[in-house]
Amino acid sequence: MKITVFGGAGFLGSHVCDKLSGAGHEVTIFDIAPSRWLRPDQTMIVGNILDEDAVQAAVNGAQAVYNFAGIADIGEAGGRPVDTAKYNILGNVITLEACRKAGVKRFVFASSLYVYSKEGGFYRCSKQASELYIENYRQVYGLEYTILRYGSLYGPRADNRNAIYRFVREALEKGCIEYYGLPTALREYVHVEDAALCSVEVLEPQYANTNIILSGTQPMRVGDLLKMIAEMLGKPVEFSFMGDGKSGHYEITPYSFSPQVGKKMAPRLITDLGQGILHVIEEVHQELHPGMKTSMGYLIQDENK
């Protein structure tokens, strides 16, 4: 299948592109930044999702389109409400319109568990608005969709906007982790590669016009997660909890508002949270010490560097 992926150069989008290519699809990535993970069998278009002509050209001939582009961080969206409306809402409508004109068979959208919540600020507003536009494109023009409501993702290629990446990096660099909320905050972390595999599976016919929840299966309190990271690092790590009620993040559950009901999808095989975090530790350690490499759990000097 020919598939265009908006925002395919980002953390989640790049993993989905890998899995789509791995499943034999012909992938075109459209992103404002070139992908650092572009494979030889993928095509890269550098462009802005607000450029209607460029978006149309990228969508023409595609059978399926994914949209991961826009402002993905709650804090950033909080400080940039106009840009959040432009990239996340208007950008998505421009993409939907291009899909309608091109006769695309399936539109897949990266939403968030925050659509259920009163928290999440302008980020949540942009996801709720986008979901409504997608459902209305289905009603008015018959454009088939799948909305994926992702939970808290973690894994390779993340940066400081990602909670687990930031916790590990702060622990390694400063020996201290700061958290905006309370240790009792509950999260279901899901490995990005597990979520990416499910994101490809939803192209199957039974997922047309459905809203799917993609979160983890191992609920964990943030306080316990930080203890786990410290234990894995085998060194003393200080934790500081701000207990900030205005951070825009939820405490125990995101569910307080009910848009279209979503079904939870569980990957057949999941990455164990402990092992997934161990890989994040190795990745961050490598970034901080490029002269070392990991071998069977040990860090050794890389003779090639």
Ligand SMILES: NC(=O)c1ccc[n+]([C@@H]2O[C@H](COP(=O)([O-])OP(=O)(O)OC[C@H]3O[C@@H](n4cnc5c(N)ncnc54)[C@H](O)[C@@H]3O)[C@@H](O)[C@H]2O)c1
């Ligand atoms: N990471 C998570 O935990 C998580 C959880 C729930 C939902 N999501 C959603 O998944 C999607 C991807 O998130 P991510 O974590 O990979 O973020 P990311 O920032 O890594 O990816 C977003 C991508 O969009 C591109 N982009 C931004 N503005 C653009 C524009 N104007 N035109 C074209 N491309 C543009 C960026 O260059 C980037 O590659 C987002 O919609 C996000 O809201 C992510």
